Amino acid sequence: MTLGISQVTVYVEDQQRAVDFWSGKMGFEVVRDMPYGEHRWIEVEPPAGGARLVIHHADPSWPALVKDLPNYVMFHTDDIVKTHQELVARGVEFTQPPNQQPWGWSAVFRDDDGHLFHLGQR
Incomplete structure (x- = not known):
């Protein structure tokens, strides 16, 4: 059996603000944006x-x-220091800059809705 994760849902107050954050600041690609009831499926x-x-x-x-605890979603990068610098330059707020932990490198950033996410290094 092969299992994987295909989607993780982030609940937001303002979908357009979230799209602007994830596509503009984080560099993600919008792959689906369509009507979904009174709102959108993005x-x-x-x-x-x-x-x-x-x-x-x-x-x-x-x-x-x-909003005071990080989501258990961890993004990864090959170079956490460089990625941190690039994201800060794009306006991403980090509540914890990259630091070495016993289990590896970690940082925590906040989206424009106040959610906290981990960034790790592979």
């Missing part, structure tokens, strides 16, 4: 390929999003 893919992010509208009646 998928973005990282430059290196792999699992896509689904940018889904968060309904205001849902419980508040937890």
Whole structure:
């Protein structure tokens, strides 16, 4: 049996703001953007390929999003210091710059909705 991850959903308050962040600042490609009820079904893919992010509208009646803890989504790069510098130049906010951990290099960045994500180095 072969299993993999094809999509991870990120719930956002403003889908266009999220598209602008993920495509403009992070360099992801918008691979699907179509009507979905009152909102849109949007998928973005990282430059290196792999699992896509689904940018889904968060309904205001849902419980508040937890914004103080990183999502358990880790992006990877071959050179974390260089990638950090490039993303900062594009306006990405890092709450934790690259640092060496016992298990490897790690950094944490924030999207424009306040979600925190990990960046690691392979």
